[in-house]
Amino acid sequence: MADVEDVKKAINNKNQVIVDSRVAERYRGEIEPIDKxxxxxxxAVNFPWTDLARFYEDYDESKIKEHYKDLAGYDKIIVHCGSGITPTVNLLFMEAAGLSPIFYVGGYSDWISYEDNEVVKEI
Known part of the structure; x- marks a missing residue:
């Protein structure tokens, strides 16, 4: 598991990646129904958990690996969402793709609870 300090270190580390599992609109900052x-x-890069529903109906390991191909070169993959529920979908499929993700349990809700932590909006 990862904590806020692990995430801070990953931000500027080219060998680590932070994966945001929330829907794209929340990631971009267009909507935010939960966090302030x-x-x-x-x-952080966005891999919405909702994009993975297709793999439930048509489980194909090669397609799953293709979905996550851009993450394969990282030493550490930290996965989160808003409060800790939806990253489990990414975590399971990443493991099926041969990756070793780490769960940031507090997620975005924890991140914004620290006043000094920067937030990016893409709107």
Missing amino acids: VPGHIPS
């Missing part, structure tokens, strides 16, 4: 600050953690 919209946006995402700096340097």
Whole structure:
């Protein structure tokens, strides 16, 4: 598991990646139904958990690996969402793709609870 300090270290580490599992609109900061600050953690990439539903109906390991191909070169993959529920979908499929993700349990809700933590909006 990862904590806020692990995430801070990953932001500027080219060998680590932060994966945001929330829907794209929340990631970009267009909507935020739960947290008081919209946006995402700096340097995070978006892999919405909702994009994975197709793999439930048509489980194909090669397609799953293709979905995550851009993450294959990282030493550490930290996965989160808003409060800790939806990253489990990404975590399971990443493991099926041969990756070794780490769960940031507090997620975006924890990140914004620290006043000094930067938030990025893409709107």
